[in-house]
Amino acid sequence: MENEITACRLENGLQVQLKELHASPIISSWVWYRVGSRNETPGITGISHWVEHMQFKGTPRFPQGVMDKVISREGGTWNAFTYLDWTTFFETMPAEKIDTALQLEADRMVNSLYDLEEVSSERNVIISEREGNENEPLFQLGEAVQKAAFSVHSYRHEVIGDMNDLHSIQRDDLYRYYQQYYSPSNAVLAIAGDFDAEKMLVKIQAEFGELTASSPPPSFIPSEPTPATQQWVDVNGPGETAFMQVAYHAPQACQADFFPFTVLDSLLTGPSGLNMFGGGGISNKTSRLYQKLVETQLVVGVHGGLSATIDPYLYDITVTIHPERQPEEALLTLDEEIDRVLQSPVTEAEVQRAIKQARALFVYGAENVTNQGFWLGYSEMFASYDWFTRYLEHLSEVTPEDIWQVARKYLTRANRVVGIYHPAKGNQ
Amino acid sequence: MITHKQHKNTLPGADDITRDILANGITTLVRSNFNNPSVVIHGYLNTGALQDPDDKLGLADFTASMLMRGTQQHTFNQVYELLESSGASLGFSGNIHTTSFSGKALIEDLPMLLNLLFELITSPVFPQSYVEKMRSQLLTGLALRSQDTAEMANLAFDQLLFAGHPYSRPEDGYPETISKITRDDLVQFQKYNYGPRGMVLVIVGAIEPPHALDLVKAAFTGWINPEQTTPPALPELNPFSSTLERKETITGKVQSDIVVGCSGPRRNSAEYLPISLGNNILGQFGMYGRIGDVVREQSGLAYYAYTRLNSGIGPGSWQVSAGVNPVNVEKTIALVQEELARFVRQPVKVEELQDSQANFIGRLPLSMESNAGVASALVSLERYQLGLDYLRGYADKVKAVTPSEILEAGQRFLDPHKLAIAVAGP
Numbered sequence: 126m127e128n129e130i131t132a133c134r135l136e137n138g139l140q141v142q143l144k145e146l147h148a149s150p151i152i153s154s155w156v157w158y159r160v161g162s163r164n165e166t167p168g169i170t171g172i173s174h175w176v177e178h179m180q181f182k183g184t185p186r187f188p189q190g191v192m193d194k195v196i197s198r199e200g201g202t203w204n205a206f207t208y209l210d211w212t213t214f215f216e217t218m219p220a221e222k223i224d225t226a227l228q229l230e231a232d233r234m235v236n237s238l239y240d241l242e243e244v245s246s247e248r249n250v251i252i253s254e255r256e257g258n259e260n261e262p263l264f265q266l267g268e269a270v271q272k273a274a275f276s277v278h279s280y281r282h283e284v285i286g287d288m289n290d291l292h293s294i295q296r297d298d299l300y301r302y303y304q305q306y307y308s309p310s311n312a313v314l315a316i317a318g319d320f321d322a323e324k325m326l327v328k329i330q331a332e333f334g335e336l337t338a339s340s341p342p343p344s345f346i347p348s349e350p351t352p353a354t355q356q357w358v359d360v361n362g363p364g365e366t367a368f369m370q371v372a373y374h375a376p377q378a379c380q381a382d383f384f385p386f387t388v389l390d391s392l393l394t395g396p397s398g399l400n401m402f403g404g405g406g407i408s409n410k411t412s413r414l415y416q417k418l419v420e421t422q423l424v425v426g427v428h429g430g431l432s433a434t435i436d437p438y439l440y441d442i443t444v445t446i447h448p449e450r451q452p453e454e455a456l457l458t459l460d461e462e463i464d465r466v467l468q469s470p471v472t473e474a475e476v477q478r479a480i481k482q483a484r485a486l487f488v489y490g491a492e493n494v495t496n497q498g499f500w501l502g503y504s505e506m507f508a509s510y511d512w513f514t515r516y517l518e519h520l521s522e523v524t525p526e527d528i529w530q531v532a533r534k535y536l537t538r539a540n541r542v543v544g545i546y547h548p549a550k551g552n553q
Numbered sequence: 554m555i556t557h558k559q560h561k562n563t564l565p566g567a568d569d570i571t572r573d574i575l576a577n578g579i580t581t582l583v584r585s586n587f588n589n590p591s592v593v594i595h596g597y598l599n600t601g602a603l604q605d606p607d608d609k610l611g612l613a614d615f616t617a618s619m620l621m622r623g624t625q626q627h628t629f630n631q632v633y634e635l636l637e638s639s640g641a642s643l644g645f646s647g648n649i650h651t652t653s654f655s656g657k658a659l660i661e662d663l664p665m666l667l668n669l670l671f672e673l674i675t676s677p678v679f680p681q682s683y684v685e686k687m688r689s690q691l692l693t694g695l696a697l698r699s700q701d702t703a704e705m706a707n708l709a710f711d712q713l714l715f716a717g718h719p720y721s722r723p724e725d726g727y728p729e730t731i732s733k734i735t736r737d738d739l740v741q742f743q744k745y746n747y748g749p750r751g752m753v754l755v756i757v758g759a760i761e762p763p764h765a766l767d768l769v770k771a772a773f774t775g776w777i778n779p780e781q782t783t784p785p786a787l788p789e790l791n792p793f794s795s796t797l798e799r800k801e802t803i804t805g806k807v808q809s810d811i812v813v814g815c816s817g818p819r820r821n822s823a824e825y826l827p828i829s830l831g832n833n834i835l836g837q838f839g840m841y842g843r844i845g846d847v848v849r850e851q852s853g854l855a856y857y858a859y860t861r862l863n864s865g866i867g868p869g870s871w872q873v874s875a876g877v878n879p880v881n882v883e884k885t886i887a888l889v890q891e892e893l894a895r896f897v898r899q900p901v902k903v904e905e906l907q908d909s910q911a912n913f914i915g916r917l918p919l920s921m922e923s924n925a926g927v928a929s930a931l932v933s934l935e936r937y938q939l940g941l942d943y944l945r946g947y948a949d950k951v952k953a954v955t956p957s958e959i960l961e962a963g964q965r966f967l968d969p970h971k972l973a974i975a976v977a978g979p
Contacts, residue, residue, distance in 0.1 A: 256808040
């Protein structure tokens with residue numbers, strides 16, 4: 126896969142990553158800010174996500190209601206996401222229309238209005254978003270597990286924030302947060318698609334070069350102490366279906382253990398790639414936990430999730446319990462399978478299979494320009510683009526011994542939270 | 554790996570889509586793309602939930618879900634070992650008119666994918682143990698559906714809008730109908746309803762069309778099914794005489810979902826494009842169009858409030874969806890009704906239409922950048938007999954639509970006093 130890029134930094138600190146792809150007359154432009162729920166403190170949880178929403182509410186040049194029409198009129202798609210470590214905004218446009226996206230992103234990097242009435246209206250929208258999440262058993266379970274897994278680190282809060290904070294955050298809190306973190310020196314501009322890099326740099330300099338930089342506040346994010354014992358979380362709610370989430374503390378993306386852990390996850394719960402936009406997935410029917418849990422009818426579905434983060438986060442295994450079985454039965458079998466990994470190394474053939482699957486997922490994702498733009502900036506949020514370009518190489522260096530060591534280090538009882546969602550089954 | 558000079562993707566048309574019909578009735582469409590060493594297959598068999606008995610609703614979907622649980626040649630584990638060890642994927646789903654499939658592989662694995670597709674649809678064995686496993690999974694899915702406010706609001710909406718019509722029946726059935734389905738039902742459904750007649754297969758990826766057609770012929774030419782049935786004709790839709798409402802109570806939830814709407818045009822009707830552009834203005838353009846502006850931006854009532862047009866072979870649906878706090882349900886419905894009334898009272902503004910026309914024309918290349926996007930478009934061209942050059946002439950067709958055409962077409966479907974309104978929540 127071709128990975129040549131043009132990378133530079135403007136005088137105001139804006140990091141620029143450009144990748145030419147000429148297969149389709151399309152350009153995908155991404156602005157990434159190094160701020161997410163990781164930067165939040167109690168009392169303002171959810172503020173990163175709310176600021177992301179407010180960035181769609183207008184500037185003097187692109188007032189509320191004008192911004193979205195500008196992009197849509199040109200046939201573009203755009204959106205934004207907030208996660209633990211980052212907030213990002215993207216536009217994928219017909220190539221000849223990309224100037225509009227650059228103008229808009231440069232403008233709202235520093236000129237957003239944060240009108241009081243818009244803040245008030247958006248508070249209701251975000252509370253509605255949270256209420257929609259609360260309708261979902263897996264959101265309730267995930268939030269409780271996250272909170273139990275972290276005692277001091279800010280990863281203990283859901284990105285959307287606590288309901289109390291969503292009621293109490295004020296306009297000035299939002300605007301201050303925006304001014305602190307939305308600055309060229311705290312951002313990465315990543316663009317992939319059908320353009321000439323030299324000409325694109327001239328455009329970027331013209332739109333972003335004069336923006337004034339400010340330094341984000343120093344962060345004091347406490348390290349999470351090593352857990353001493355296994356934790357249990359029980360969540361009760363409506364429904365007929367039980368769920369279980371087993372979450373292990375896991376290495377951060379830059380840690381060498383991350384790559385063996387990725388292969389381990391693939392063996393246990395099936396392959397998952399780095400594609401956010403298209404490319405599809407590969408089923409997990411031959412994975413170890415599917416075979417032991419679904420094929421034996423203890424559960425009706427299993428999946429695993431390992432996130433690339435700045436600080437150590439979680440590796441979770443989530444199962445939907447079979448209607449005639451109990452979560453405790455599934456946990457017993459899950460632990461037997463984990464113990465099997467701890468007791469004897471996996472085979473070389475299994476490792477090679479996982480690597481081929483990862484390679485296929487990369488190929489599928491690469492046909493999409495939006496994915497390519499996403500990868501350019503995403504990897505910079507917790508490592509560097511080099512982390513991404515060497516991803517398959519790192520995976521191919523993983524040995525059965527590495528996986529065994531990683532399993533013994535992380536997949537211990539003391540290192541995990543077991544969460545169970547108990548449905549009321551009509552006793553509501 | 555095949556190496557070809559990188560080609561600039563253009564909109565598919567008659568000069569670069571190869572269409573072929575086998576003697577047994579299978580239509581194949583192929584389009585090359587050598588920019589990525591992968592391939593996708595999309596398509597369908599001409600049978601679906603329309604052929605489900607009322608008391609065994611969900612049979613077509615159950616049958617489709619069981620295809621990969623073992624064949625005369627391979628067990629369940631062997632089927633998935635073939636796919637997953639190659640980094641490939643293949644899946645089936647039962648829809649109202651069709652049983653659709655889609656798959657993806659690295660290009661060197663296309664023969665494996667096509668041979669497996671043939672094997673799965675022609676010689677599944679429906680092992681009894683897997684029938685019960687699948688039943689549990691389907692019943693769990695239905696239990697989750699019963700707790701999902703959005704899904705239950707949509708289900709109630711379809712039951713109101715399509716009362717007395719097969720479209721009122723959910724393709725995934727009900728717990729009591731799934732419980733009644735036997736292994737023999739699955740065997741019979743596959744035996745009499747699966748066949749080459751009416752099957753469509755689309756291949757898009759790093760392969761020359763003649764080579765792809767050779768692979769298809771090698772796998773599928775010998776397939777015949779003299780007993781293949783013909784799906785029944787669709788009845789007419791019963792018109793509404795007044796607005797009908799239904800509330801589904803789901804205890805313990807904190808948000809309600811609302812669906813408000815009416816019937817919509819068929820995909821290949823002349824009204825489709827005017828209604829589609831009108832729908833974009835009403836509830837999609839920008840951040841959800843007029844509906845999003847009133848419900849989300851001005852009133853702050855919902856995180857999502859948008860419209861959707863579902864058009865296919867038969868009568869479609871045109872609906873507004875929103876998720877709101879339960880105390881705001883009535884207020885939101887009133888706002889939506891007012892917007893719908895405005896939409897059929899006066900023509901859309903020229904500027905609004907121009908925005909949506911530019912949006913439709915501009916976003917078309919974006920939807921064609923991946924093999925899956927192109928394959929999906931080719932399936933639609935064949936399904937609705939739009940012609941192989943439809944996408945090339947699309948911009949001109951979009952630009953030709955006028956505000957008065959949108960108003961007239963809208964008035965034919967949308968009567969603010971004859972709506973279906975469904976709510977699911979606490």
